[in-house]
Amino acid sequence: MLNQELELSLNMAFARAREHRHEFMTVEHLLLALLSNPSAREALEACSVDLVALRQETRSLH
Numbered sequence: 852m853l854n855q856e857l858e859l860s861l862n863m864a865f866a867r868a869r870e871h872r873h874e875f876m877t878v879e880h881l882l883l884a885l886l887s888n889p890s891a892r893e894a895l896e897a898c899s900v901d902l903v904a905l906r907q908e909t910r911s912l913h
Contacts, residue, residue: 860884860891879912 863884868876885891886906895902 856888856890860888863887879909882909 860881861884864876864880867880867883873880883906886895886902886909892902895905
């Protein structure tokens, strides 16, 4: 069974893919969804990830 936060992030990623009329959910969709997840953001920040730059770079791939 998936953690509720992970399940929510996966659902958000699928929704983002559908919104953009993409045939498949990609790593980029998942990453953008995870950036909306407080636990994932906290883990990324602990690794010194620049969340603003990551979000901008990921969005530019669409």
